[in-house]
Amino acid sequence: MQEIEIKILGIDRLPTEKRLAALGAVKVFDAEVHAIYLDSADRVVRKNGGTFRLRRQGGRAVLTYKIDVENTEAKIRDERELEVSDFGLMKEILESLGFSPWLEMKKHRTTYELEGLHFELDKYHGDYEFIPEFLEIEGTDIEAVYNYAGLLGFRREDCVPWDALQVAEYYRTGRGRK
Secondary structure, eight states, rough: OEEEEEEEEEEHHHHHHHHHHHHHHHHEEEEEEEEEEEEEOOHHHHTEEEEEEEEEEEEEEEEEEEEEEEOOSSSEEEEEEESOOOHHHHHHHHHHHHOOOEEEEEEEEEEEEEEEEEEEEEEEEEEGGOOOEEEEEEESSSHHHHHHHHHHOOOGEEEOOOOOHHHHHHHOOOOOOO
């Protein structure tokens, strides 16, 4: 499946949630997320433009492989996901196969759904707590993603096609300070 997403940085949560509710979005998730990104010693996953992640979302564990698709308007990736029954055991299996964590991130996520799109409000903890809360809009159609950004009061220029590390770099270098 192909996922298309954009991020809107430094949002104000309450007005954003009110606008989502007014549009008819339904809250479907509100809990902690713990993600571990893995790669082999020779970094073959990242060298090939991929992401290999084990994530605990509330009580659910999901193993994901994504590969980047070239695009400048949005972050587009071909994505394959598999729910696993045990986060810790899956991590042990992957490590025994030669994969090791290179990044670990924890955040609180609130997810709304509307017309096949996901609207995710993310606030990181720990090493990435310095990143202000942001909104991610994800779907399978780039125009729908941007249309809903507009309906929520954001301009196309407010949207960035970045991954979490690019967002962290933006704030770490001071470019995100107002």
